[in-house]
Amino acid sequence: MCSSFFPPRVTGGFSWPREWAFLEEVLCDFRGTIMVIAPPDRGKTTLVRLIVRFFLRRGKRVGWVDADPGQSQIGPPTTIGASVLLQEVGLSERLFTPFFHF
DSSP, X not given: OOOOOSOOSEETTEEOOGGGGHHHHHHTTOOSOOOOOOSTTSSHXXXXXXXXXXXXXXXXXXXXXXXOXXXXXXXXXXXXXXXXXXXXXXXXXXXXXXXXXX
């Protein structure tokens, strides 16, 4: 069993969805690509940042492709960006990278 990658259940007034708890078990031995798809404002970015944190804390190399030009987290707005992450990213921290496309 892996150690928890979830922060405390309630952080700054935000409560983590219980539906995400199963991911811990799934991610323990996972190797491959993860794609996160959901309607707007459903927590995709928060979930991705938690998954990134999980793998970085285990010494894994993590690449993130942000294919949502409407709410880009990597690079300037209206772009598709990519980044190889070497350290944890804060939940509200914006990423910048030399790899993006309009």
